[in-house]
Amino acid sequence: MEKADLDRTMNLLWRRTLGTPQGSRGPRQRVSVDEVIRAGIAVADAEGLPAFSMRKVADRLGLKLMSIYTYVPGRSELIGLMVDEVVGEVPHPALTGSLRERLTVAAGHLWDEFHRHPWLLQVEASRPWIGPNGSARYEWQLSAVEAVGLTDLEMDQVTTVINDFTAGAARSSILARRAAEESGISDAEWWEATAPVLERVMTPGAYPLSGRVGTAAGQEYNAVGDPARSFRFGLERLLDGVEALLRDRPSAAEGHV
Amino acid sequence: MEKADLDRTMNLLWRRTLGTPQGSRGPRQRVSVDEVIRAGIAVADAEGLPAFSMRKVADRLGLKLMSIYTYVPGRSELIGLMVDEVVGEVPHPALTGSLRERLTVAAGHLWDEFHRHPWLLQVEASRPWIGPNGSARYEWQLSAVEAVGLTDLEMDQVTTVINDFTAGAARSSILARRAAEESGISDAEWWEATAPVLERVMTPGAYPLSGRVGTAAGQEYNAVGDPARSFRFGLERLLDGVEALLRDRPSAAEGHV
DNA sequence: TTAAACTCCGTATGGCGTACGGAAAAACGT
DNA sequence: ACGTTTTTCCGTACGCCATACGGAGTTTAA
Structure with a gap:
């Protein structure tokens, strides 16, 4: 893993807290990081991690394979983002009683x-x-x-x-x-x-x-x-x-x- | 999975109890199933299951890739054999005391x-x-x-x-x-x-x-x-x-x- | 002696992650 | 207003993977 990827992934993980960086110059992104993550979760839910592939995530979003890499550094980083996403999926119930x-x-x-x-x-x-x-x-x-x-x-x-x-x-x-x-x-x-x-x-x-x-x-x-x-x-x-x-x-x- | 593979694998698992089938007609096998299993364990120990591949097992035995399939039905069956092998690796200690x-x-x-x-x-x-x-x-x-x-x-x-x-x-x-x-x-x-x-x-x-x-x-x-x-x-x-x-x-x- | 069965393996197919580079689009500096 | 820069999207290519198929050669049984 590259150090740059690590930094990029940390910023993606905390994207809600950090806010969107803004000022991007090129064409607008067709989808959002959140959609990529959600698509990844859908694929993994349906087929499990071994069958989880970047190609399938791309297909699900109507993008071509390599475009995914403009959203996310790579497969393992995407999986890290998916994990944190599902951990936040259901609010933690209040802890009361004994x-x-x-x-x-x-x-x-x-x-x-x-x-x-x-x-x-x-x-x-x-x-x-x-x-x-x-x-x-x-x-x-x-x-x-x-x-x-x-x-x-x-x-x-x-x-x-x-x-x-x-x-x-x-x-x-x-x-x-x-x-x-x-x-x-x-x-x-x-x-x-x-x-x-x-x-x-x-x-x-x-x-x-x-x-x-x-x-x-x-x-x-x-x-x-x-x-x-x-x-x-x-x-x-x-x-x-x-x-x-x-x-x-x-x-x-x-x-x- | 094919039913024939299942049957073949069961016979491989219990090969010690069942004895070698004998009477094989073609050339003698260059190695043994046990060596294939042990080579598989060595590869998995060294690199983990995701990096475990039939090629690496074959290389380790001095065989070419496809020859492995004459010993073992496929990758997942080989892994099943490896599991049972390591479970038997260390004798179960006698259970005494409280x-x-x-x-x-x-x-x-x-x-x-x-x-x-x-x-x-x-x-x-x-x-x-x-x-x-x-x-x-x-x-x-x-x-x-x-x-x-x-x-x-x-x-x-x-x-x-x-x-x-x-x-x-x-x-x-x-x-x-x-x-x-x-x-x-x-x-x-x-x-x-x-x-x-x-x-x-x-x-x-x-x-x-x-x-x-x-x-x-x-x-x-x-x-x-x-x-x-x-x-x-x-x-x-x-x-x-x-x-x-x-x-x-x-x-x-x-x-x- | 011939036929059957078996081993070993070359080749091919369809999957995978991702490195690289090109075309087009959007915004910035002037 | 116009290049320049940055960014997105993506085609291509490389090197992996499992395994289906079939052929050549070897050994045994009939």
Whole structure:
């Protein structure tokens, strides 16, 4: 990445705060950066990041491929802009009630966001982009754990745990959804090819616990292996653990150290 | 995906159990499937999944591109084989001691594995491959939570939570590591381009909590934002929550329902 | 001895990101 | 009013990618 591109992208990220630079000399732009970003989001929503391409973004806007590069430095920078855009898409709900309620809302907000834009979990920026909506998100998350008796470090760690767990659970959920929907081969065909091998190979008693507990046989699919249910279960355990940390703490109302 | 490819891949996954088919008529293969898989792992370890290509695997083996397709149906199937291979790479440690100790070992095993092969988190199979090592992994994880007073459903949910959280935390850790190492632009240059914009834009008091808690200023980087530390912190909270679930449960020694 | 099956690989197709440079359009300096 | 400068839009080209197809050569089975 070029340093100039980095600077250009930072200015694009904060374009609302900074205002439009003005005074551009050439022909007017046919579309706007926002439209490019929104088109990018539409493509990624529809096809995922691997199939996301500059050509498809251009097509969607009625532009030719290379014109996109006058709006945005390149593919990865556009993706950075798309991320900050969707982070600001739904206003952050007010955080009220108990710590547990606030963290439940915060985690649910993330969970919904990942499911609305599954490609978020495919983003692999070598540098994190610091944009307005990402910054507001972090501030909002911290406000959920402010003044409950956690140190500053613990405040960061608790939000990190919630984020990491939610991301991991959402990843499982989204992979399962893709398997069910888009696999190019029907469930029946899949079992038709898989079952004979598994029968030869999984001698009785080889996997006793998996057989009893697991979804391997495809039974009880509504309970075992239901990602949303697992997410809720895990979040409850996590919140129990956070509350346990605060119980029996001397200065519970004092807040940060 | 073709059904024939699925069948072929299942037979490759379970090749150790099934034995080599024998009786092949043409010239002998110059290398083995295992070598192809190991070469693939080497490429992915070195460059990550996006840069992983069939050409590079072929080059590494002294073969020409198209010969790889006589060993393996295609790119995504090869990746499936690579995944099951690395899952079997390190023997699963014996699970002894308390539930807490067993789950700590299980989570740590996953954590290490993700860091040894960061591309595991980039794998997006539309169908999960059921291979020998993945199956053994699930059985091993279930054995960590067997007969402690959890229902079958809860056993699955607890292992799922541990997996999801560990995957999410490892993802954060690996992204942070990549940012530090491989970003093509130095930390100094990055700040040089980023700081001026942030100074203009982050008016004093705009992000009070982030400023106090966060790493935004790059201070205290050893504590706040240390992924390994966050992982350990979160795991402790999670395990506290799991133990709380078991406390005050009538038939603690009875096991599953 | 012939036929079948298999490996290895050359070629071609259709995708991708993006570097480069040219034509046209708009605004600025004079 | 008129060049000059800047900017947009885009055609072309390069070097990647996965993989479909078919041919040549090799080994075994019939």
